[in-house]
Structures are given as C-alpha cells and as structure tokens.
Amino acid sequence: MSHLAIIAMLLGQWVNLPLPNTPRMADGKPDLTAPAPKTQDGKPDLSGVWRIADGRYLQNIAADVGEAPFQPWAAALYKERADALGKGRPSERCIPHGVPDAMLVRNSPFKIVQTPGEVVILYEEFNHYRQIFTDGRGFPPETNASWFGYSIGKWEGDTLVVDTTGFNDQSWLDDPGHPHSDALRITERYRRPNFGNMSLEITFDDSKAYTKPWTARVPFNIFADTELIESICENEKDHAHMVGK
C-alpha cells in the first residue's frame, strides 16, 4: 500500500495555481491560520481543496477509537478482510470508495464547492462526486441503495451537520474493511476552525453491523493554491498487480 501511495505521489502532478482568495503571509505563502472564510449568509465556507492530514485513517478509521463495537458477523468479516490485507476491496475493481473512505486517501485530495442550496464534494479519485442538499428538502420516501447514499445537511452554529442514508452494503468504511450494512446511517459534523484546517466527526449508526453507534474524528488540511487532477480508474488494468492473500 505504501508503495502504491508513493508511486501515485510521484506520478501525480498537481498544478500550482495561486488563487485570489487565499489569505497570504508577508512572504506570499498561504496563511493557514487566517480566519475561515464566510459565505454571504455568514456561514463558514468549507469550499476548497482538502486532504486527509494522516494516512493512518485510511488504514483504520477506528485508529483512535480502539476496537469498533462489532456485531459478531462483522467482527469475523473484518478479521477475514484484514487477514487478506484488504484484498477484494471495491476500489481495486474501480468501484467507488464510499463514505468516509473516499476522503481518507491521502494522495487523492477532494474539493468542496459550497453553494446556497447544496454542498458538492468532488473527489479526485475516480472523478466521482457526492451531493449534500442544504435546500431544506428531507429524505425521499424511497431511495435506491447507492455507494454514496443520499445526504442532507444543515447548519448548527458553525458546524455543517450531514445525515446520510440509502447506502448499499458494498462499500468499506476504510481500506482494511470495516464493514457496514444497508441500515447504515452516517452523521457527519464538519467544522473549519481556520483557513487551513477542517475537522470531521463522523458517527456510524448501523445496528446490523455494530452493537452501538460509534464515532471517529479525522482531520483535514487545506491543499492551497492547487486544483484537482483527473484520476479515472481505468478498469482493472492494475488489478493483476494487487498484493494480498
């Protein structure tokens, strides 16, 4: 995995793009501790290109939690996946990373575009997107089971709170394979304390897979003055080279 990450980093060539809205220090570098920007309606603006601050959450979303409160079948499945070094995970067949997995890949940043009616997350990886509706609509009465779910968001003070349901049971919460069922409901709490940092508190509520809801916290750094590059998963070309048992 670390080899793959290093290769991807070497191949990746993000553009340097001094953006006009980046606050700067006297030497012209981005001022990462400047106040977070605000939208016209006074809410924090989460917009920007972001990257997970620490790759270990991709390796284990519960890294700071200890052991997740697995149901027995989920514990067995997680052990099997972890013993196989995560082989068989959806992304190796170009099938999406899910929530939150798609945001945990350190060499693939993501971009938030916050508009009055919705927040869009553009993932560099696989060129996929996710929509979070903030126009006051509720959940539809029925949703098709999907990889990224159906997300609605609202503001609680300076925190964007996102509820997501309608997942299929196929995505993994992280690369080693914390599982979930189609009963998964995710609550995400996004905060941007300053220009350069965003924190996410994510609660997994899935009584089929876990005995009680549990919460992980992951930090993101702004990836200033750059832009996503297109990263299409080209159809199992690399599948034969995957390592695992």
Added chain:
Amino acid sequence: MNALATAIAILLTQWVNVPLPNTPRTPDGKPNLTAPAPKTRDGKPDLSGLWRNPDGKYLDNIAADGIDVPFQPWAAALYKDRQETFSKDRPSGRCLPHGVPDAMLVPATPFKIIQTPGVTLILFENQGHYRQIFTDGRGLPKETQPTWLGYSTGRWDGDAFVIDTVGFNDQTWLDDGGHPHSDAFHAMERFRRPDFGRLDLELTIDDAKTYTKPWKTTIHFALFPDNELMESVCENELDAKRLVGK
C-alpha cells in the same frame, strides 16, 4: 440498439420527485418551461438545473442534422470501422468515461449544472463523473496531462456561456457512433438558456489532426424539472460480455 438500451434504462430508472422552490409554475402547479431563464446575482443567465438531451439521435451521431463532417482520411477510415462493428469498442462499454460532448448526450442519464461565481460544475449522472469549468480568470495551464474530460475555462459573451476545453487524451469518442478525435482536440462550447426549460449548445470541434477544418453542431437540452440525479456507478464490466457487436 441504442434506442433499446435507452428504453431499458428508462424503465429501470426511478428518479425522485423533488418539487423545487425555485421552479416557476403555471396555475395548475406544473413547471412553467417557457418562463424567463433565471439570473444570477451578477445578472448573468443561470444555467443551473437538471438537463437532458431528449433526442437519442445525437448520441448515435452528433452530426445527425446533415452535417458534412470534414474527416481527415485516417479518421474517416476509423469512423467507418467503428460503424461497421456497431461501436462495440466504445470506452463506456468498459466503464471508461464518456467525454465531451458525449457525456451530455445520453438521454437516459441527465446531467446537472451548478453555476457558482468561480466555477461551473457539470455533474453527470452517467458513471457519476463530473466536469469543472473554471470562471475565476485563471486561464488554461501551460501544461496539462491528457485527460478524458479535458481542462475547461469559461467566460460570458453576452448571454452565452463560452467554454474552451483542451488537454484531452485521444481515447474518448465524440458520440456513440464513434466520431474520433486526437489529443489536439479543442472543444468550444457556447451554452445559451433562452427560457426556463431550454438549453442550447453550439459545439465547435477544432482538431486539425482529425478534421480538415473546424466544424459545428447544435444540440438542444430540455430541463428535467423537480428532479434529482440518481447515482449511476458503472460496475466494472459486469455487462461488457453482453454487449452486442462484431
């Protein structure tokens, strides 16, 4: 074949009905498709909304309206070859992206435009891919890696949104029929929204390696009101073995 595939997709598909507050309505509550196009705060037409190409003929052939396509000889031969094999090898058959304009032409899968001050997003239902069109004045980068959807910048020319896109690879097909392009492809798109329900695209294809001169096609899109995109992930060649072709 395409009409059948489209019909199947429409039958399988179940978009949600989301009555949106910004939809102008006729007295009976239906969306008023001939209402004026909305405007952004800065007075520009707002192209935001869900759109769909109602006529599958453009997916089969973007030159369907009797356009005499000025092929270079190799491109004419390749197009003929693709036609004769019923387009069996088109990228989307292997879950690789539809490109520009191909991704907007699939009648069964709408796309959504989200226009913001610095960037306009096009979210494709098809394969769950997106395209960014930068309007923050950044210009095209000096070097781009070849990509499926290119690098796009946009500007306003009166009420027309004009997009320049370069940096394509030579892998996408302009339509399912297989009009080819090279890595020299420069797409110029002019989008206009004459009223609430309609979006017009005039596309100029400038690719001297593939075509002897730039050529144009015009495609219309209909608003898909009170709806939302569904997730449509291409699941990895599951269907590839069932594709029809020679």
